[in-house]
Amino acid sequence: MDVFEALGDPVRRSLLQRLADGPARVVDLAAEHPISRPAISRHLRVLVDTGLVAAEERGRERHYRLVRSGLAPVQAWVEALTRIDPPIPEHALDGLDLEVRRAGRERRPAPRQHTHEETA
Amino acid sequence: MDVFEALGDPVRRSLLQRLADGPARVVDLAAEHPISRPAISRHLRVLVDTGLVAAEERGRERHYRLVRSGLAPVQAWVEALTRIDPPIPEHALDGLDLEVRRAGRERRPAPRQHTHEETA
DNA sequence: GCAATTGGTAGCACAGAGGTTACCAATTGT
DNA sequence: ACAATTGGTAACCTCTGTGCTACCAATTGC
Structure with missing residues (x-):
């Protein structure tokens, strides 16, 4: 367990x-x-x-x-999920935004979340 | 749940x-x-x-x-348990130490823990 | 209109968690 | 020595959680 x-x-x-x-x-x-x-x-x-x-x-x-x-493991796990990591700086996607959103209708892997997530 | x-x-x-x-x-x-x-x-x-x-x-x-x-609730709970709270400043018990340890043999409520607990 | 996609729910089976009582071993104090 | 205390374990029962398949409703795109 x-x-x-x-x-x-x-x-x-x-x-x-x-x-x-x-x-x-x-x-x-x-x-x-x-x-x-x-x-x-x-x-x-x-x-x-x-x-x-x-x-x-x-x-x-x-x-x-x-x-x-x-x-400690629990604390670490929770902290890892709580932390908001912007893997790609917001503006880097600006040009690709629409294209990414529409491409590959048959399999949407992970619509990248907005950086302005709730933190409360 | x-x-x-x-x-x-x-x-x-x-x-x-x-x-x-x-x-x-x-x-x-x-x-x-x-x-x-x-x-x-x-x-x-x-x-x-x-x-x-x-x-x-x-x-x-x-x-x-x-x-x-x-x-948040998880984080709070874990943090509460992780925090070491010395409710009574160590030296305050110095005079009572032996007496407290020996009194009431039939029911030991909670042998107050030492302040130098592990933190790792 | 119709087939395909998405997703919730119902019904069922099974494994395992968590409770109990009964029992045993070991230590302690008189 | 012996009774009392402490605590682990076994055997058992019950219930809930989690998986499955089957089914249904709703939306969508051709």
């Missing part, structure tokens, strides 16, 4: 938010959530596997903590 | 990445993906519902485009 799928589950997001406040044990997390301890345990395994959480053994206890660096 | 769950699916992420290059029609997207057109159509509906994509009707065609602002 990848990081994005891991973040797709609301329970796991809740666990991550809780762990942002500091480490916790499984019983603690289970007490703060409406689902059973085994369910929490499985969610934690997913989070560990995806690198979002780390566990530290301490006798019979196991302390889970948030690994913030695990979110 | 919320934005995080929408991003959980690899096909939908692929669609978003494709749309980052400019608008496209369903048939275009279907041609570039190994799954059927109805499947693409349903994914697009999810993306529209979650505000990540918008559609523009143009005759019998429908042009889908990326709505970058739809990613």
Whole structure:
């Protein structure tokens, strides 16, 4: 399972938010959530596997903590999509505009988007 | 379905990445993906519902485009978790440290994390 | 007018995610 | 030594997500 799928589950997001406040044990997390301890345990395994959480053994206890660096891929992906990259300077297409728009009716590969995209 | 769950699916992420290059029609997207057109159509509906994509009707065609602002919630959430907030200035706890650590054995609410957390 | 293109939806099948209870191992404190 | 605490795992059930094919509506171009 990848990081994005891991973040797709609301329970796991809740666990991550809780762990942002500091480490916790499984019983603690289970007490703060409406689902059973085994369910929490499985969610934690997913989070560990995806690198979002780390566990530290301490006798019979196991302390889970948030690994913030695990979110880096998500941050990078979102930023990549958010960034507006004008691959071709606007004015360079001015002459070709009409021609490109009309050529190749049977397969329109990608009508180049306008640079003035929404950014809000 | 919320934005995080929408991003959980690899096909939908692929669609978003494709749309980052400019608008496209369903048939275009279907041609570039190994799954059927109805499947693409349903994914697009999810993306529209979650505000990540918008559609523009143009005759019998429908042009889908990326709505970058739809990613804002994700960006905010990730940033909130990534940020390290020292709610209490380190030295303020110096006197209480041992006492806090030992009090209340039957219920450990949240062993306050050390400020020097990993940031990588 | 008519064939072709575009695209949504319905109906169905299947895999997998996520919940539960039951059970077991290991550690701890009295 | 022994009871209690902690936590992982197995077995099971159910439901939802995602794929498919088939079908229909609407627009378009000849």
